[in-house]
Amino acid sequence: MITTLPGGTRLAWEESGSGPALLLVHGWPHDRTLWHAQLNGLATHARCIAPDLRGFGESEAVGPFTIEQYADDLAALLDELAISEAFVCGLSMGGYVAFAMWRRHRARVRGLVLTGTRAAADTPEQRAGRQRLVEFVQRSGVSALAAQQMERMVGATTLESRETLGVALRDLMAAAPAEGVIGGQHAMMARADSTATLATIDVPTLVIAGAEDTIIPADEQHALADAIPGARFVELAGAGHVSPFERPSAFNLAVGEFLEAVHGHG
Numbered sequence: 341m342i343t344t345l346p347g348g349t350r351l352a353w354e355e356s357g358s359g360p361a362l363l364l365v366h367g368w369p370h371d372r373t374l375w376h377a378q379l380n381g382l383a384t385h386a387r388c389i390a391p392d393l394r395g396f397g398e399s400e401a402v403g404p405f406t407i408e409q410y411a412d413d414l415a416a417l418l419d420e421l422a423i424s425e426a427f428v429c430g431l432s433m434g435g436y437v438a439f440a441m442w443r444r445h446r447a448r449v450r451g452l453v454l455t456g457t458r459a460a461a462d463t464p465e466q467r468a469g470r471q472r473l474v475e476f477v478q479r480s481g482v483s484a485l486a487a488q489q490m491e492r493m494v495g496a497t498t499l500e501s502r503e504t505l506g507v508a509l510r511d512l513m514a515a516a517p518a519e520g521v522i523g524g525q526h527a528m529m530a531r532a533d534s535t536a537t538l539a540t541i542d543v544p545t546l547v548i549a550g551a552e553d554t555i556i557p558a559d560e561q562h563a564l565a566d567a568i569p570g571a572r573f574v575e576l577a578g579a580g581h582v583s584p585f586e587r588p589s590a591f592n593l594a595v596g597e598f599l600e601a602v603h604g605h606g
Contacts, residue, residue, distance in 0.1 A: 342398065345416045352398035353391035353417060357383030360450065360603045361423045362595075363414060364390040367432030367456065367582070368524040369485065369516040371397030374431070377588030378595070385596045386427065391417055393437070395520020405523025407433075407531045411440035415448055427599065429453035431584060432555070433524060439534040442541060451544040451602055452568075453595055456581045458556050459564055461533035470525045477521055485521065486513035495552025495580025502586070509585060538567040544602040545571040548594055550579030550586065572598065 344350050354372060356379045364375040372390040379388050392399035393410050403409075414437065418426060427450050430438035435457025442449050462470065477485050490510055491499065498506055545568045549561035558575050565573035574594045579586040 343417060343420050345413060345420070347416075349394055349402055349413065350400040351391055351394065351413060351417055353389060354379065355387060355389045356380065357386055357388050359384075359386045360599065361418070361421075361426035362386035362388045362599070363418070363426045363428045364388060365410075365414065365428065365430040365434030365437050366390070366393065366396070367434050368528065369396070369482070369489075369513050369521045370431075370582075371512065371516065373397070373512055374582065374585055378429075378584055378592060381588060381592035382596060382599075385599045387423075389417075389421065389423075389426070393434075393520075393524075395523045396516055399520075401517045401519040401523070403523060405520070405527045407436050407440045407527050408444065410437045410527065411444055414441060415445040418448055424448070425450040427451040427453060427602075429595065430455070430457060432456045432581065433528055436528065436531050436534070439537050440532070443532075443537060449543055451546075451598075452541065453546045453548065453598065454561075454564065455548040455583055455591075456550065456553055456556055456561070457564070458560060459534040459538055459567070461531055462529055467529045470529050474522050474525050477518055482516050482518050482521055483514040486510045486516075489513060492555055493581050494586055495550055495554075495578060497552060497578040498580060498586045505586065509582065535567075538564070539569065541568045541571075544598070546574065546594065546598040547571055548574045548576060548583060548591060550581060550583035551575050551577045552580045553583075555581045
């Protein structure tokens with residue numbers, strides 16, 4: 341479905357299920373189809389809503405591309421859907437968006453699920469690496485980027501034994517619009533440091549890490565959970581950076597149990 345937000349930007353999204361709202365926020369350079377297994381597997385636990393961030397999937401590729409703008413877009417989408425509050429599940433860049441939603445739209449956040457993400461802003465070296473990625477996309481295109489990113493995006497187990505899944509993820513990334521891919525890198529380069537935000541989070545939070553994540557190691561994500569009051573941490577064996585895509589049943593089990601525990605008491 342396509343919704344035109346108050347500012348005029350067209351945002352694509354899909355939903356399934358019923359119950360408490362669960363907003364599924366994809367990472368870079370993904371789109372909402374990354375959450376296919378969650379839209380199916382979590383529909384008995386929640387009203388699952390998976391949008392394409394602006395510049396990705398079928399959403400309009402128009403700036404500004406900032407983490408704050410992504411968060412404002414999602415708050416506006418919740419308005420359009422008459423949803424007062426939602427659990428926000430963010431993967432990687434989607435986790436940065438979740439932190440921005442907490443800062444900018446705190447009343448809309450019922451709880452958080454964070455996976456493959458970190459609180460700290462980029463170091464100068466990391467920003468330089470992002471700039472090199474931007475130049476690579478400008479020079480070689482998104483298909484070349486998708487092939488280049490595969491070994492970082494998934495774990496060793498996926499590369500060795502889940503060939504079909506790896507091909508599907510590569511094709512998903514290769515379909516991303518170049519303008520959105522580049523915009524996402526600039527958004528992450530300029531993002532705020534969320535380290536001080538962690539202690540302010542007073543809603544139920546679940547952190548899920550892939551044991552084979554080489555982009556943001558599981559130990560770093562465990563430390564992220566430790567810095568959020570009362571947060572729960574789950575590590576998924578055999579998964580890398582995109583654990584919802586690599587180990588969907590295990591990911592869904594962890595999220596489903598979390599939602600049941602929180603919503604059952606709420």
